[in-house]
Each structure stands twice: as C-alpha cells, then as structure tokens.
Amino acid sequence: MLLLGLISKIFSEQMWEILLKGDEAMELMCPVSRLEDIKLYTQIGVKEIYVGVDCSMYDMRIVSFTGRTKNLGDNNITVLNNFEELKKLVEVAHKNEMKVSFTCNVRIIPEKLKDNYIDYVNHAIECGVDSLIVGSIYGLVLLKSYVNIPIFASTFFYPFNKYFIDFINEFGVKRIILPTALTLNEIEEFVKYIEYKKYDIDVEVFCHFGCSNINGRCNMFYKPPSLCRGLYTVKSDKGDIIKNDINILDSGTDCTICSIRKLKEIGVKSLKIMGRGFPIQLTASLAKCYLETINGIEDKNFLERKNLVEKYSWWKEAYCNDGRCMYINKKSKYYV
Structure with a gap:
C-alpha cells in the first residue's frame, strides 16, 4: 500500500508538470510606444513585444495602420517616430532574445491606401520584425502571397465562433488573439477546435486592460x-x-491573475498586456507581476492571488475590490 501511495504521488506530480509546462512556456506580449521602453522590459525578462510606427509619411495624421490613434493626449504617443527607431528597437530586442511583433492591424484599408499599407509592412520586414499583427481580411489578402514571417490575427477580427479559425487558417495565420468578452470555457472551445483540426495556430488572450465593451x-x-x-x-x-x-x-475587466493557471491548462500560448501609449512604468510593473505569476504556477502549491496581493498591496484595491476579473464569473454569450 505504501508503494502504491508513493507511485501515485510521483505520478500525480509528473502529470502536474506535464499539464502546466506543456511543450512551450507561456509567453507575455508587452506594448512598446517609445524606443527607450525596451530597456526596462529587458531588465525584467520580457521576451515578446509589439509596436507600430508613425504613419505621417502617408499623410495619415490622426489614425494609422497600427489600429490605434497616434496620440492619446498629454503626449501619450502610441507609436515609434520612424522606421529608423524600429530598426534600433529590433536590434536591441534580438540581442536580448526578444521577439518583435509589428502592428499593421488597421480594420479598414481603403483602396487608395493599399500601396501605402504594403510599403508600411515592407519597411517593417526590412527592419527585421519577427511577426505581423493584421486586423482586416483585406490585409490578409494583400500579405498572404509574399510575406515569409508569421502573421497573427488581431482581436479586431473579433471572432464570434470557432469556425473563424477555418477561415484564417487558409491564409496561413499562426496566432489568433481572442477578445476579452469570452469566458474560459469559450476560450477552451477555440483551443480544442484548433487541436481537432490539427491547425498550426496558437491562441493568445489579453491578460490586462482591454476594451470596456x-x-x-x-x-x-x-x-x-x-x-x-x-x-x-x-x-x-x-x-x-x-x-x-x-x-x-x-463593463471593462482588467486582470487575469486568477485565470492564468486555467489558461495555461487549456492551452493558451500567449498573454497580452494592452497599453500602447501608457507610461512604461505602468506596463513594465504589470509585466513584472504577470511574469512572476506565469513562472510561479509551475509549482502546484503556488497561490497566485495571495502571492501577488501580499507583495503588491495596491493590486487588491485597484482590481480585486472592484471585481474586474477577466474570463471568470461570466455567463456565456457567444456561439463558440
């Protein structure tokens, strides 16, 4: 009986490690708005960032090909100034084993701006970015034939059901970024469907901040x-x-600390912090908290919320007390 108990304990611990670690570690995607932002990210161990470039050269003064406005006010710029800065950013990132995703996820590409959009993407590829975040069907059509780096499907596609996966797979998309309004069960349905169809597509979800609606x-x-x-x-x-x-x-929700373990279990490969244009001190602080939690859940006895609140007392007041929890305590409302 003692031997059986010991075998059971070892088996349980091994299964836990397999369950949580999987084939790859969960990534954390962080926003960059300024060239100097990367310095703080490298110090805390971030390995994936996303960034866009100003589109003023195409006479786009307010909106851009990045899917965001250029300026949120109070000098909160959301993009790099030019492609020279992007090239420098990529060099520093790659030196620190960090991947760079380029935002070209505008939702609508007018025909008269088609050539400008392609030029925008080509400049980024020449700078050495590792992947492209695309936000429109037309963008997929334009880039499918010649782009030789991974394409990610932006949350701007807003997939309402798992059959959208069939569509983006035809364009060779390697990652889909799901919206925050989904529940854990619905996210799991997406992952299961991808596994069932044997598609080479990873799932990414927002872990902090996001649209209020x-x-x-x-x-x-x-x-x-x-x-x-x-x-x-x-x-x-x-x-x-x-x-x-x-x-x-x-109706916005902001925090996924209590959901990370489950997201890992169901097969989510990447977490994303929203925050282009936000102060780097804020996004880097959040990144540090999430990286600690991602690494911490490798231990089955790790208590995510307890550990975080004890170390960072402000977290409870900012998020826990208001119940701003993503993905949990939600009723299903989409046909997945």
Missing part, C-alpha cells in the same frame, strides 16, 4: 478613460440628479 468594434477615438470608463451624472427628464459618479458605460 467590444474589442475592435469601438469607433470613438478618444483618450481613455474619458468616455467608456468615465464617471457620469444621471438625470431625470426634469433635470433632477438621480445619481452622481456612475460608470454607466463601463
């Missing part, structure tokens, strides 16, 4: 959180105040 379907260009996460005063038809300081448009 529907990813990739917002047409309000603004400095967050002035609209969706702003506080409002609700009045009656007569102008009487019903309630002050209510976040009536805000």
